[in-house]
Amino acid sequence: MRFLKKSYLGLIFLFLYAPILILIIFSFNASKSRGAWGGFTLDWYRQLFQDDALLTSLYNTIVIAIVASIVATLLGTIAAIGIYRMKGFRKSFMINLTYLPILNPDIVTAISFMLLLIYLKIPRGMLSLLLAHITFCLPFVIISVLPKLRQLDPQIYDAALDLGATPKRAYFSVILPQILPGIFAGFLLAFTMSIDDFVISYFTTGNGVSNLSISIYSMARRGINPKINAVLTILFVGILALMFFINRRVNTNSSKKERGNV
Amino acid sequence: MAEEIIRLVNIAKEFHGVQVLDHINLQIFRNEFVTLLGPSGCGKTTTLRIIGGFESPSSGDLLFEGERINEVPSFKRRVNTVFQNYALFPHLNVFENIAFGLRISKLNNKQIARKVTEALELVNLRGYEKRGIHSLSGGQQQRVAIARAVVNEPEVLLLDEPLAALDLKLRKEMQIELKNIQKRLGITFIFVTHDQEEALTMSDTIVVMKDGRIQQIGQPIDIYNEPKNMFVADFIGASTILPGRFIQDFHVFFADRAFDCVDKGFAPQEEVDVVIRPEDVKLVAPEDGMLQGVVTSVVFKGVHYEMLVESGDIVWKVHSTLMEPVGSNVGMVILPNDIHVMKKVAS
CATH class of the missing domain: 2.40.50.140 (Nucleic acid-binding proteins)
Known part of the structure; x- marks a missing residue:
């Protein structure tokens, strides 16, 4: 029992991180075998940086994630404010309309997108991929921002107007700073959803434009190349660095606040 | 009689078919401390919000110095409000909260610093400039809210049950202090409360309201001694x-x-x-x-x-x-x- 008590959390984290650890270790494996350790090497990284197709798809993934999450954050924040100002049936209807795409199976969304693109004669490629990503990221931003708006003291907006602020100024100088954490959370959620996505991307792209998940999928059919381990390791380390950066930012912000409160 | 500053002419307000204000007529004078007194749901806060520009009346006219201001948005009215739960901006410190209105009127930094300091002195909060809002007690937040409103030198200050959240002792202190502030600034205060004692202590004029109608307007002593009807008598002093x-x-x-x-x-x-x-x-x-x-x-x-x-x-x-x-x-x-x-x- 004592042993379980002490190691329970450890075990959970072991199960969570063991696969990633193995991925990272095998990205340095000299043997092409997926089961045996053949000594340390950086060869796969060297090969990766010569593989233009793979690098392009990594580049696509990141560019799409950044652009889609920024656009979705802008549109989503405005939409959330709009929904927040609605009342009664209209409001609950809009909220349900927002949740539906989140609950909808990806494959349904993906096929619907494809059909819509074909119907509207939008050529499938970078643009269609971007449009699809912006669209499926949008609800995640809205549901991140809405709770922050609900927490607001409704009189704060009135107070800003009372002190002479135009409605526009009231939103920018009073409402926005207070929902910023929600906007930021929505942005991160959108960013990771976009990087994560395979199904929707697969059905909405074309013209040889592919992101990382599509490239890996097509490579995997010919057997997993350890290059993939290398690119995924880079991606994982990138996300890890981003997380550290955000945590540090949040910490310094809250300690700044505390100092201000002394 | 003193000079009129605000007049409500036949103001009515309906919310979803419910008559909240039933053709109110009210005249408010310069430098007057007017209290709107009544039980909850009597329309006193709605009246205040109409004067502040946060609600528009369904019918009737709102006059400010004789001019109709029904359509003037709240950010252009020469009134400021102390809200019930203070509605301070949590992301700004005390100084920036008070400076908010001054920054909008584009004063320079020196003028802003001077006015904020004066306002803090007025509410006895000197030295609190850099404090965060959440580190203040209820009474201190209350004072910041008052300073933030009066620093803009409004003609009329609206106060929506500003003392309701304070404990009894603090409330008594703030009653006296608010009255002093009003005298020192020489501006009109329109004060909303459901506490008859508060109304009797502070006001020059009390407006007793019930069910969206004005029951009696008068000086505290008159309202107390000569209540016009059973409701006023009951509400004021039992x-x-x-x-x-x-x-x-x-x-x-x-x-x-x-x-x-x-x-x-x-x-x-x-x-x-x-x-x-x-x-x-x-x-x-x-x-x-x-x-x-x-x-x-x-x-x-x-x-x-x-x-x-x-x-x-x-x-x-x-x-x-x-x-x-x-x-x-x-x-x-x-x-x-x-x-x-x-x-x-x-x-």
């Missing part, structure tokens, strides 16, 4: 109000007997209402009383006991520092000076 008949000057008949009084000028045999405040009924031995009765209820109220004394078909409310137990026979004495005869008004 006095005993009795139907009576004027006999002749200085003599009035009620409670089955004649009393000496100090009122004159009513017609003989005129039907009148007589107001007796609970603290003016003196309990004595039964044989020494002008009236006799039986104590039916005793409630301890801190400084005094509130007792109900049944005498005939009249129930008297009596406040006394001495307690008579329930069921005891008592006599009651009412002095001429404590009998308030008022004209009968159809309520």
